Structures are given as C-alpha cells and as structure tokens.
Amino acid sequence: MAVYQAPLRDMRFVFYELLGSDKVAELPPYQEVSPDLVDAVLEEAGKVCEGVLFPLNRSGDEEGCHFENGVVRTPKGFRQAYDTFRDGGWTGMACDPAYGGQGLPSVVTMLVEEMICSANMSFGMYPGLSHGAYKALKAFGTEEQKALYLPKIASGEWSGTMCLTEPHCGTDLGLVRTKADANDDGSFRISGTKIFISAGEHDLTDNIVHLVLARLPDAPPGIKGISLFVVPKFLPKDDGTPGARNGVACGSIEHKMGIKASSTCVMNFDEATGWLVGEPHKGMRAMFTMMNAARLGVGVQGLGIMEASYQGAVAYARDRLQGRALTGAANPDAKADPILVHPDVRRMLLTMRAYTEGGRMLAAWTSRELDYAEKAEDPARKAEAEDFVALMTPIVKALLTDLGSEVANLGVQVYGGHGYIREWGMEQYVRDARIAQIYEGTNGIQALDLVGRKLPTGMGRQLRRFFHPVSAYIDRAMDDDDLSEFVLPLAKAFVRLQQATGFIAQKGMSNPNEAGAAATDYLRLFGLVAMGYLWVRAVEEAKDKTDGDDGAFYRAKIATARFYFQRLLPQTGALFAALMSGAGSMMDFEDAAF
Amino acid sequence: MAVYQAPLRDMRFVFYELLGSDKVAELPPYQEVSPDLVDAVLEEAGKVCEGVLFPLNRSGDEEGCHFENGVVRTPKGFRQAYDTFRDGGWTGMACDPAYGGQGLPSVVTMLVEEMICSANMSFGMYPGLSHGAYKALKAFGTEEQKALYLPKIASGEWSGTMCLTEPHCGTDLGLVRTKADANDDGSFRISGTKIFISAGEHDLTDNIVHLVLARLPDAPPGIKGISLFVVPKFLPKDDGTPGARNGVACGSIEHKMGIKASSTCVMNFDEATGWLVGEPHKGMRAMFTMMNAARLGVGVQGLGIMEASYQGAVAYARDRLQGRALTGAANPDAKADPILVHPDVRRMLLTMRAYTEGGRMLAAWTSRELDYAEKAEDPARKAEAEDFVALMTPIVKALLTDLGSEVANLGVQVYGGHGYIREWGMEQYVRDARIAQIYEGTNGIQALDLVGRKLPTGMGRQLRRFFHPVSAYIDRAMDDDDLSEFVLPLAKAFVRLQQATGFIAQKGMSNPNEAGAAATDYLRLFGLVAMGYLWVRAVEEAKDKTDGDDGAFYRAKIATARFYFQRLLPQTGALFAALMSGAGSMMDFEDAAF
Incomplete structure (x- = not known):
C-alpha cells in the first residue's frame, strides 16, 4: 500500500551539506531565514503533507471533481484540507511579506512543494496555480492591482489561474483568438474559450483570479499581439470583497488519465470584464518571465511522485514474501523470502532512489540559484544565477518529469499484479505523473528551448x-x-x-x-x-x-x-x-x- | 482521436516476404493453409476488428464491468460483439478441426490476435483465456474431458479461465493453498480463494470452465505438490449441456488501471466439484507446457497496442496545425504547419513505427517456429524449433510488452494535452498496455527465465x-x-x-x-x-x-x-x-x- 513520510533527513543533507543553502540568508529579503526556521518549516510542512494531504490522495482520485451547472465541487475533504493548509500560511509561503506572505526563498519552498506533490499532486495544483497568478501580477500589475489581488492570493482566500490554451492552440500561443475590446472606463471586455484551465473553477476559495491571454483589436498577428488581462470571477467591490459575478463560466471539466482531483476546466469568457496587466501586446513577455518558476515547479511534481513511489515500493518489497533468494533462503523460518532479496527488485528500487535523490539535488541547486537570480545585490552574481536558471529550467522540467513517469512505472512493477489495482495506490502515481511531461510546455518543447534558445x-x-x-x-x-x-x-x-x-x-x-x-x-x-x-x-x-x-x-x-x-x-x-x-x-x- | 485500420500490407510483408510463412503448409495439419486462405482470414479478421471490436474500445473502458451479487455484466455491446466474433468462428481459429476448430497455424492466428489487441485488448482477454484452458485440456485432459469441453470452448459457447494466483502468491505458486479432496466418484472437492482471475465471471457464455491449481491432501510441499483440476461453473449434464451450479462464485471484481472491460475476479471455491487434469502433483508441468503460447500471446498484446497507438499518433500529427517548421513554413497558406514537420515529432513516430514493425517480425518469426515445434514431423526440425521458441518466448513477452508501454506513452506525448484526456483514446493504450508487463510472469521473471533456465x-x-x-x-x-x-x-x-x-x-x-x-x-x-x-x-x-x-x-x-x-x-x-x-x-x- 502506498505510504509517505516526508524525507526530511535527505532534504537537510541537500539543503545544508551539499548546497550550503543556509547562505541564502545573505540575501537581504531572506535575512531571517535561519536554520531553525528552515527546519521548522520543513517539519511542519511534512506534518501537513503526511497527515492532511496524503490521506486524501486515493479518495480524491477515486471520486474526482464534480461538475454541474457551471459549478465544480472538489472531492470530499478537499475543502477542509485547503482550510487547514491556508490557515497554516502555506498558500503564502513564497509570497512577499509586504502582501502578507511568509517570504521564504525558493530553495525552501521547492522542498515543501516536493512534499505536497508526493502527498497529493492534485491538491497541490490549486495553490500552485494561484502562485503563478501571484507572480504575474506582482511582476506586471499596477500598484492598484497588486494592492487589490496579492494579499487575497497570498492569504489563500482567493485563488488564481493561468488561461493560455485554446482548443486549436497550446504550444503555439501566437494563434490565440480570445479577444479583448476596450470599455470606456479603462477596463476591457474579454470573449473567447480557454481549455485545460487547471483550477479554473472549484469550491475552495471565495474568488478566482484568472490571468488571461487575449488579443486587442489593433494587435499585430501572431505571438507579438498577445496581451495579458486579469479577470476575476467575482468583480471586487470597493472594499475589496467579491461583488457581482463576472462574465466568465466553466463550461465543462475534462475527464483525464490522472490528477482527477484537480479540476481541468473549459472556461468561457463572454464579454467578461478584465484589466490589462502590463503593456499591450507584451503578454508573452510576462508569461516567459514566470515560466522558469512554473517549469521548475512542474519538474518538482515529477520529483514528488518519485519520492512517494519509491517509498511505496520499498514498503512492499520488505513485506511481500514470495520465492527464495537465488543464493538460498534468506528467511528460512518463513515460507518465503521478502522480494527485497532479489537483485532485479533491488535494481528497480535503486534506480528509483538514485533518480529521486539526484532529482532533489538538481531541483534544489536550481532553486537556490533562482533565489540569487531574483534577489542577489551583486549584479555579476545575479546575472550568473539568471543564466544558470535559464539554462537548467528546461532540463529540470523535462528530465524530472520523464523520470517521474519512469520511476512511478517501476513502482508499479515492484508490486506485480497488485500494482495494477487501484486501491494499492501505486498506479495512480503513473497516471498523475504523466501530465507533468506534457503541460507547461511538453518535454519536446523544453528540449527545443534548450538547444534553440x-x-x-x-x-x-x-x-x-x-x-x-x-x-x-x-x-x-x-x-x-x-x-x-x-x-x-x-x-x-x-x-x-x-x-x-x-x-x-x-x-x-x-x-x-x-x-x-x-x-x-x-x-x-x-x-x-x-x-x-x-x-x-x-x-x-x-x-x-x-x-x-x-x-x-x-x-x-x-x-x-x-x-x-x-x-x-x-x-x-x-x-x-x-x-x-x-x-x-x-x-x-x-x-x-x- | 484514436483510429485503427488493420495493417494488412505489413502483415503480408512479414508473413510472405520476410518469413516465407506460406511454407507452413508443408506441415501435415496445415496442408490447406494456402495463401488465399491466409489472405481471406486476415482480411476478414481486419473487418471484425475494425468494425465490431474497435468501436467498443473506448465505451468499454469508460463503462467497465459491473459486479452485483456474484454476477458480472460486461459493458454495453460486448455480448453482441462476442456473438458476432463467435459466429465468425474466431473463438476456434487455433483449435483442432477434430473439435470443431479452424485449425489455423500460430503464425496466422498471432496476426489475428494482434488485430484483436489493437482494436480492443479487453475484449481479447475473453477468447484469449478460453484458449489457454483449451490448450491445457487438450494436452493433459482425458479423452472424456476433451470430448466434453473442447468442442464447447472451440465454438465459443463456453469460455475458460486459468486459476493460479492466490492473495499471498503469484510468482511463487509453490505457496498455493487451495485444496482438493477426493470424492468417492473420482471427482474432487476444491476449496480456496483465487485472485486476479481474468474472465472468471461474465455474461458472454453459457458456461465457464475453470482450470484450477490446487493441492491434494498427500501433496508434497511446494511447487512439486500442485495439481491441476477442471472446475466448470455449471456441472455438465449427461447430454453435455450446463446443469447444476457448481460451488464456485465470483466474490468481487478488481478496480484496475486499465483493461477495464475485462473482468478480473476474486473466485471463491467452496467445495466445488472438479476433476483432475493430468497426473497428481504434476500441475505445474501442465502450466509450463502452455506457458510459451500464453506468454507469446501477452507479447502480442504489447504489439497490438503499439500498432494502434502508432496509427492514432500519425493521424493527429497530420491533422494538428501548430507552429511552423524550424526551417520555415511548410504550409504557408494555413496559419500553422502540421506538427508532423517537427523532427522531434518524427522521432517519436519513427520510434513507435520501428518498434511496432520490428515487434511484428519478432513475434511472427517465433510463432512460425511454434508451429514447427508443435507439428514438424522431422524430429531434428521439431527439436530445433522447440529450442528456439523456448529461448525467444521470454524475450518476446518482456520486450514487446515493455515497448508496448513505451510506444503507448509516446502516442500520448504526440497528442500533447489532448493525449491526457480520456475521450481522445490515447491514454487508454497506456493504461491497457501496462498490465502486459506484469501478468503471465512479470518481465523481471521473464528475464530470470532467460538467464536462469x-x-x-x-x-x-x-x-x-x-x-x-x-x-x-x-x-x-x-x-x-x-x-x-x-x-x-x-x-x-x-x-x-x-x-x-x-x-x-x-x-x-x-x-x-x-x-x-x-x-x-x-x-x-x-x-x-x-x-x-x-x-x-x-x-x-x-x-x-x-x-x-x-x-x-x-x-x-x-x-x-x-x-x-x-x-x-x-x-x-x-x-x-x-x-x-x-x-x-x-x-x-x-x-x-x-
């Protein structure tokens, strides 16, 4: 049966011993990030992931999301788990304290994200997408937009989405057809259909803040004519609370191979009111700015699945008595030996382990550099880190998600026939892991980004x-x-x-x-x-x-x-x-x- | 969207040009297997697979099997499809004409099995398991048993199962606990629980003939104390029609990752009446005799999935317009080029193609030799073929099923986000293919068989x-x-x-x-x-x-x-x-x- 315990010992090894990441406190915004704080954060995160999120992983997969009349209901227990998660401050862990966040560096939050993805990858999609929206608004929003949205997203009261894909275009966003027409008051009317919108609609938060790629009437054709808009589900009133319903609705949810507890929505925008974020026609630039962090996050999903799958496989290999060691009974008092004695089983487990621990080192290294890319005061150090992160991001994304699927499949194989049965929990990792090779740019696109850019x-x-x-x-x-x-x-x-x-x-x-x-x-x-x-x-x-x-x-x-x-x-x-x-x-x- | 057309041209290439398999007519039982007959069989099989089985593949996966009060109902349309399949004589294609079969050689039936697995792997499980039972009874049954069961199985009126696995043992059948006690009339009372029994219960046939591994009271411990029994669901009356219900019942069905339209049953034997097949304590020998054919058949499942997945991926790569060729627009009149222009997409398609066509050559070569192993009159030729089949069987099984999963995963990747959505049909291939790496001996066991035996x-x-x-x-x-x-x-x-x-x-x-x-x-x-x-x-x-x-x-x-x-x-x-x-x-x- 699938099991999960936060791998705190190895995380500490990577954080302190291998990477000396406690030095991140030399960056001014992270002065207070002491080893005591880091240890406390990882331990607390481990408790929430083990105790709150992991127990909902199987049930969430079996139940999936429900769609009726434009309303999406998440599986039983998700709402309560989200409340706990939010009350613990986890939705804002990477957000600026100026907006109510915890202000933790990426090299710490990456480890927490790994735990979340191990415990319940579907659940992690909701805060994960919110953070994408947070980053876009923080980088390109006006002061007014930031003051309005960022505290609500950091606190987890509101969530966010990224609305990019349309039925005829995913990779090639230059083909986007969703249009935006100006209103007299500076806002815009957004109309079009977006698909594959993760967390597009759900019952966890009071409002949902959509960040939408659309085309202005005077937009040049192709990728250089895409603008970014913020389109809240409920239009904020003057006091900042949710007001009238906006012209955006969920038309249906997808029936997917995995991450079934994550709602994947068709979102219909029908003259929805939105506001421009950043400059006209420069929406793709905004996207690319966020993309490193988002792609790194998807790589970490692969890592999270690897760790969980490894732990599940080890537990079974110890418990399952079947056959005898090739060199003679290892456990002569029992009718059979644990399958852990077999070289081929150990080959599978060590493959899983080596990729998992190696993946953790790679993701943590890149995350630490992301902190320097974003916050280093020395321009040379900053530039160096920016280059490194730009280079490594497609590698972390594609390698760790490809390995995520390979490792999850090995996890099933260790279980034999039981691995194929849903209740044991191992095949879910295969199904959940599979999407990470595809979204946020397919792994083929990551490879092209590496060689071409x-x-x-x-x-x-x-x-x-x-x-x-x-x-x-x-x-x-x-x-x-x-x-x-x-x-x-x-x-x-x-x-x-x-x-x-x-x-x-x-x-x-x-x-x-x-x-x-x-x-x-x-x-x-x-x-x-x-x-x-x-x-x-x-x-x-x-x-x-x-x-x-x-x-x-x-x-x-x-x-x-x-x-x-x-x-x-x-x-x-x-x-x-x-x-x-x-x-x-x-x-x-x-x-x-x- | 998934598509399927029987790859008759390539099958003919492999059958005639590469392997000269028409020479199989030199074997006395196959004298009438002319090219005309082979071509007609393949064409007709293609029609049934394309027109009857393939249209039920997605719906069967979505609906799955239903279990209520010991009764298993297959998905909508399966019963009618089975009737068509049976009326066409396909259930008996590999069976001896003496028992009403078509008497086709393995090198022909393997190609038909490939088509069935491409079109609907779940459906194929029902006749596939029946044929396993047929082979066991034909090889080890008494004349009376053969006369009673074989015509019914060949005609498809009755189906069969292989009941090996128990909750605590799959790979290591020496641990089997199901017991058989002698009755006075020469029959036995069989009691125990078997799991993972494919086609253990369903609504396609009038009777189900279980072949069950169990232990006699005087059995030596371990693998040398296992006997084989035939245990029909309904005890045949003197006229050979199904009579009283036997003490065997389906306790539940498994909820699996894939092959959801194939029922995977927990079978409870409670003093069920059975008859010994072959000698006491020699049940494993009977199993091993059939295993080559069964393992070859599982390899062919991998092959079938590869072909279907390849075809689906090619169709999408031609249709999907997205981005431009790296060397400039290939399709300048449209807004984008088909993704087939991209080297990385072609890499995926050619990987799929090379493995699929290579797998077909390998499976057909081995199947042709299986025909010589079974039917050659020259003892030297027969011995040579037996050796070859023994050697290649674990390779065909493990390689083709590993590649089946790899290819199916590439098929999903070619589709991008749509590959992850169930209605497109590509992710089902991944889920269906996955079991073939596990059952009939995990691929790790195949590898041990190769190096150890x-x-x-x-x-x-x-x-x-x-x-x-x-x-x-x-x-x-x-x-x-x-x-x-x-x-x-x-x-x-x-x-x-x-x-x-x-x-x-x-x-x-x-x-x-x-x-x-x-x-x-x-x-x-x-x-x-x-x-x-x-x-x-x-x-x-x-x-x-x-x-x-x-x-x-x-x-x-x-x-x-x-x-x-x-x-x-x-x-x-x-x-x-x-x-x-x-x-x-x-x-x-x-x-x-x-």
Whole structure:
C-alpha cells in the first residue's frame, strides 16, 4: 500500500551539506531565514503533507471533481484540507511579506512543494496555480492591482489561474483568438474559450483570479499581439470583497488519465470584464518571465511522485514474501523470502532512489540559484544565477518529469499484479505523473528551448555557467582517490556532452532540423551529466562521515551514487550515439509513408 | 482521436516476404493453409476488428464491468460483439478441426490476435483465456474431458479461465493453498480463494470452465505438490449441456488501471466439484507446457497496442496545425504547419513505427517456429524449433510488452494535452498496455527465465538456435554493400550480446545473483539484437523493390530500418555497460537503508 513520510533527513543533507543553502540568508529579503526556521518549516510542512494531504490522495482520485451547472465541487475533504493548509500560511509561503506572505526563498519552498506533490499532486495544483497568478501580477500589475489581488492570493482566500490554451492552440500561443475590446472606463471586455484551465473553477476559495491571454483589436498577428488581462470571477467591490459575478463560466471539466482531483476546466469568457496587466501586446513577455518558476515547479511534481513511489515500493518489497533468494533462503523460518532479496527488485528500487535523490539535488541547486537570480545585490552574481536558471529550467522540467513517469512505472512493477489495482495506490502515481511531461510546455518543447534558445544565448554564455564549474570540479576531484570511481565515468560523460554541444552548435547553424532532431536526447544527456556531477559532490560530502552516528545514511548515499554511475549513467553513451547520427533518418522519411 | 485500420500490407510483408510463412503448409495439419486462405482470414479478421471490436474500445473502458451479487455484466455491446466474433468462428481459429476448430497455424492466428489487441485488448482477454484452458485440456485432459469441453470452448459457447494466483502468491505458486479432496466418484472437492482471475465471471457464455491449481491432501510441499483440476461453473449434464451450479462464485471484481472491460475476479471455491487434469502433483508441468503460447500471446498484446497507438499518433500529427517548421513554413497558406514537420515529432513516430514493425517480425518469426515445434514431423526440425521458441518466448513477452508501454506513452506525448484526456483514446493504450508487463510472469521473471533456465539448457543449446543463424547471416551480409550500413551496427551489437552472454554464464555459475542482476538489461539487449537482425533481413527483402508499384512501402521499410539502427540500437551499448558492472552495486546496498 502506498505510504509517505516526508524525507526530511535527505532534504537537510541537500539543503545544508551539499548546497550550503543556509547562505541564502545573505540575501537581504531572506535575512531571517535561519536554520531553525528552515527546519521548522520543513517539519511542519511534512506534518501537513503526511497527515492532511496524503490521506486524501486515493479518495480524491477515486471520486474526482464534480461538475454541474457551471459549478465544480472538489472531492470530499478537499475543502477542509485547503482550510487547514491556508490557515497554516502555506498558500503564502513564497509570497512577499509586504502582501502578507511568509517570504521564504525558493530553495525552501521547492522542498515543501516536493512534499505536497508526493502527498497529493492534485491538491497541490490549486495553490500552485494561484502562485503563478501571484507572480504575474506582482511582476506586471499596477500598484492598484497588486494592492487589490496579492494579499487575497497570498492569504489563500482567493485563488488564481493561468488561461493560455485554446482548443486549436497550446504550444503555439501566437494563434490565440480570445479577444479583448476596450470599455470606456479603462477596463476591457474579454470573449473567447480557454481549455485545460487547471483550477479554473472549484469550491475552495471565495474568488478566482484568472490571468488571461487575449488579443486587442489593433494587435499585430501572431505571438507579438498577445496581451495579458486579469479577470476575476467575482468583480471586487470597493472594499475589496467579491461583488457581482463576472462574465466568465466553466463550461465543462475534462475527464483525464490522472490528477482527477484537480479540476481541468473549459472556461468561457463572454464579454467578461478584465484589466490589462502590463503593456499591450507584451503578454508573452510576462508569461516567459514566470515560466522558469512554473517549469521548475512542474519538474518538482515529477520529483514528488518519485519520492512517494519509491517509498511505496520499498514498503512492499520488505513485506511481500514470495520465492527464495537465488543464493538460498534468506528467511528460512518463513515460507518465503521478502522480494527485497532479489537483485532485479533491488535494481528497480535503486534506480528509483538514485533518480529521486539526484532529482532533489538538481531541483534544489536550481532553486537556490533562482533565489540569487531574483534577489542577489551583486549584479555579476545575479546575472550568473539568471543564466544558470535559464539554462537548467528546461532540463529540470523535462528530465524530472520523464523520470517521474519512469520511476512511478517501476513502482508499479515492484508490486506485480497488485500494482495494477487501484486501491494499492501505486498506479495512480503513473497516471498523475504523466501530465507533468506534457503541460507547461511538453518535454519536446523544453528540449527545443534548450538547444534553440539557451545554447545560442550570448554565444554559449548560459552554457558556460554550467560547463565551467563542472569542468573545474572534475579537474580537481580527479586527484582524489576516494572519488575516482565516480569522477572517471562523469568525466567521460561530460566529454560526450561537450562533443554533442559542439555538434549541435555547428550542425544546427546551417540546418535547424539538426538541432531539433538532437534536442530530446541532448537534454537527457545533459540532465544525466548534471545529476552525475551532483552525485560526485554528494559522495565527497558523505565520504568522511560513514563511521559517525548517522553513518548508515552516508554509506547509503555513496552506495546509491555507485549504482548511479555503474547502472544509469551509461545511458549517456547511447544518447550520444543516437543524437550524433543526425536528422537524416527522421527528416528523409517520406511524409506520406507514415 | 484514436483510429485503427488493420495493417494488412505489413502483415503480408512479414508473413510472405520476410518469413516465407506460406511454407507452413508443408506441415501435415496445415496442408490447406494456402495463401488465399491466409489472405481471406486476415482480411476478414481486419473487418471484425475494425468494425465490431474497435468501436467498443473506448465505451468499454469508460463503462467497465459491473459486479452485483456474484454476477458480472460486461459493458454495453460486448455480448453482441462476442456473438458476432463467435459466429465468425474466431473463438476456434487455433483449435483442432477434430473439435470443431479452424485449425489455423500460430503464425496466422498471432496476426489475428494482434488485430484483436489493437482494436480492443479487453475484449481479447475473453477468447484469449478460453484458449489457454483449451490448450491445457487438450494436452493433459482425458479423452472424456476433451470430448466434453473442447468442442464447447472451440465454438465459443463456453469460455475458460486459468486459476493460479492466490492473495499471498503469484510468482511463487509453490505457496498455493487451495485444496482438493477426493470424492468417492473420482471427482474432487476444491476449496480456496483465487485472485486476479481474468474472465472468471461474465455474461458472454453459457458456461465457464475453470482450470484450477490446487493441492491434494498427500501433496508434497511446494511447487512439486500442485495439481491441476477442471472446475466448470455449471456441472455438465449427461447430454453435455450446463446443469447444476457448481460451488464456485465470483466474490468481487478488481478496480484496475486499465483493461477495464475485462473482468478480473476474486473466485471463491467452496467445495466445488472438479476433476483432475493430468497426473497428481504434476500441475505445474501442465502450466509450463502452455506457458510459451500464453506468454507469446501477452507479447502480442504489447504489439497490438503499439500498432494502434502508432496509427492514432500519425493521424493527429497530420491533422494538428501548430507552429511552423524550424526551417520555415511548410504550409504557408494555413496559419500553422502540421506538427508532423517537427523532427522531434518524427522521432517519436519513427520510434513507435520501428518498434511496432520490428515487434511484428519478432513475434511472427517465433510463432512460425511454434508451429514447427508443435507439428514438424522431422524430429531434428521439431527439436530445433522447440529450442528456439523456448529461448525467444521470454524475450518476446518482456520486450514487446515493455515497448508496448513505451510506444503507448509516446502516442500520448504526440497528442500533447489532448493525449491526457480520456475521450481522445490515447491514454487508454497506456493504461491497457501496462498490465502486459506484469501478468503471465512479470518481465523481471521473464528475464530470470532467460538467464536462469534458457541460457544454461543443454550447455547453451537453445541459445545456439539463435546465435548460429544470426552469426552466419552477419558473415554473409557483410559482403553486401547495400546492407553494410545496417549490418555493421548489428555486428557490433551482436558482439556485445555474445560477450554479455559469456559474462553471465561465467559469473552466474559462482553467484546466481550475478545472473539475476544482469537479467533485465540482458533480455533487452538480446531483444534489440534480434529485432536488428530482422530489420536487416527486411532491408534485404525490400531493397530491390523500391522502384516498383509498391515502392513507397519498401522505401519506408528501409528508412524505418535506418532509423532503428541509428537511433534505437545504440541502447545496446548502454545496456552492455550497465550489466557488465555486475551485481555489487545492488547487492552490497544495506537492506535497512532502503
């Protein structure tokens, strides 16, 4: 049966020992973020996730959301859980204290988000989308808009959405047809249909603040003619409380593979009143500004599912008695051995573990840099962090969500037939995890972002934010005998990454399809190398602590790293060979023959 | 939206051109299996699958099976579809004409099964399980049992089940607790609980014939004390029609991730009357005899899902207009290009295609040999075929079902957000495909079967049935310039396979965990090499036909092969590196640290 306990020990390892993230307190807004505070936040978050959100995960999946006459009802218990969550201040954990938020840095909130996604990914969608709307308004809203909306969103009284997709366009938002016509009072009339709107309608909050992409009458065609509007479900009265119903309604909800307790709505805007956010026709710029954080958040969903699935699989592998160890009975007094004795079961568990812990390191590293990108006072440090986050975001998003699905599928496999039965809870992780590879830009789009935007930026400037420190680290670590079994394969994989980068830079220049054909394999190669780098650093951190009180933790860290380098990193060779074969095999195929 | 058309052209290519399977008519029971007959069978099967079964696939998934008071009702339309299917003689297509069957060889029925699984995998479970029961009774039943049951099963009036799994044991059937006590009249009283019984109860047939593993009072412990019994739902009267209800009832049905229109039952046997099939305590031998065919059938489920998912993905990639080709508008008159222009979409489609067509070649080759294993008159030819089928069965089962899930997931990805919505039909393939990696022996068990049983048999005798012809073929094909781009990577991968085989043989001898740790990667390595061998042969067959009337078909065949060798076969390098690292990284990990 699925189980979940917040992995606080490993989170502390990543936060303090690996990344020294307590230094984030050097950033002025985070002066008060002390280790005591961080520990308290993680512990409290763990309690809420284990005790309040996780118990609703299966029931929420079975019941799903209900739609009737434009009203969406979330599953039993969600409303109470949301109240608890909100009362604990979690909706505002990453929000500015000026608007009533907790003002925690990303490297802390990312860990909390991981726990939320482990415990109940569907539930996490509601505050998650709100935070997207919060960020858009905070970055581009007027002072008046900010004063009106941000405190309500931070407190969780109101929630938010991002209304981008339309029936005929998701990836290519230049095709957006929703239109906005000016009223005399400075507001706009918004009309059109949006689909796949997460948290578009629900019963958790008093108001829902939609951020909507639409086109002004004088808009240039395509992506440069999209503007952003704020369209509340209820028009705020002068005192800031919800007033008259606006012309926006939920037409239906989708029946999906997973995240069934998250409402995914068709939203119809019929001359709804909205207000411009930011400049006319510059709506996509606003979107792109938020996108790093949102994509990072989706990567963390993959991570959350991995952790939960791993824990569930380990519990079963210990409990299930079946067959005997290949080397003879391990448990001779019982009729059978736990399946944990089998190398193939351990292979699955260690694959899950290595990806999960590696994913946590990667997401936390990127989140810490996001804090510096947003708050560093030194312009050079800030620019460096911005570059790094821009580079790593598509990797974190795509790699961690692809691995999320792989790990969730392994979790089912460990359970055998029981994994396929809904009540055991393991197949839900597969269904929930699957969407994260798709939304917030499909993983193919992430790969194109990496090769098409991030690689060429500043003649590889963003790339160097990763390549230089990793290269320097490898040179240094090569001399450490304790690390050589890890550094040597890393160095080999890193060379492949460098060569692949050169190949794409050169070939892609003359033919963009060459970059496109390499993109997905390249992103994964990059991600596995990045994870490998972090695994060596984790070993370096652990290697002198294996005899202490917590020695088992550090020994496991090193053993997991060993598994990663011996069993998982070799993929980089195959990825390298595949991508170096070029675009011919896919572009020369005759269209009619598919 | 999901679409399906029977891939008759490619089936004919595999059947006639690649494998020369029309030669199966040289086997006495198949003398009348002419090309005309084969073509007619495939065409008719295609019509039934496209027109009758496929339209019920989505509705069957949405509705699922209903359980009330021990009665199971299949989804709307299934009963009528089953009647049509039965009236067409499809339930008996592989059955002996002596019992009213059509007497078709496996290499033909496998292709029909593929179509059934593409069109409606849940539906296919009912006749599929019946055929398992048919085979068990045919091989081990008394003449009386055969006369009573086989005509009814072949005609589809009655269906069958295989009752193996119990709550505490699936993989390890030595733990079976269901007991059988002798009555005075030669029958037995069977009591116990079986779970995960596919088609255990339903409303499609007049009777259900359960084949049940149980333990006699004097049974030795473990796997050598299991006997096989036939336990009909209604006890046949003297005239062979269903009489009194037997003491077997469905206690509940499972709520599963997928194949929701297939009933998966808890079956309670309460002093049910049964009759011994075969010798006492030799039930597992009977099971193993049938297992090759059943496992091959599950591999074909993976194949069927791949074909359907590929077709659905291609249809969407042609229709969906979104963005522009990286090299400039391909469709300048429209607002966007079809997503088929994108290299990453083509990468996904060609991956799906190469695995699907490769899987068909592999399954058909093995099925043809199954016909020789069962019916060849020449003992040497028969023994050779038996070895080959024994060797390839775990590979076909595990590889094709793993790829089934991978391909189905790519199908969802091609659809983007729409892939996640149930009504589009693509996510159902993911959910349906998932079980095939688990049942009929998990894929981990298949891998253990390969390294633990098949490799050592006769000092590698089974292995040589594959290695020798492939090795000879590579030597010969090396001299053909037209083939060199394909043969060279195949030769390289084949060397890896040979080295890995030597490694497992040597290491596994002293430590079985070494074989266990290598098993899953080895199986996939083996399967990819086998597929690669078939892809070269397909190119050899196609290369002189590219200018003819059907030139596009053959050019696509060669282009798909090229994609396979450039983009997919390189995995073998990673698999080789991973498995050669040995068992240490997983066996040395401290149990308590998981």
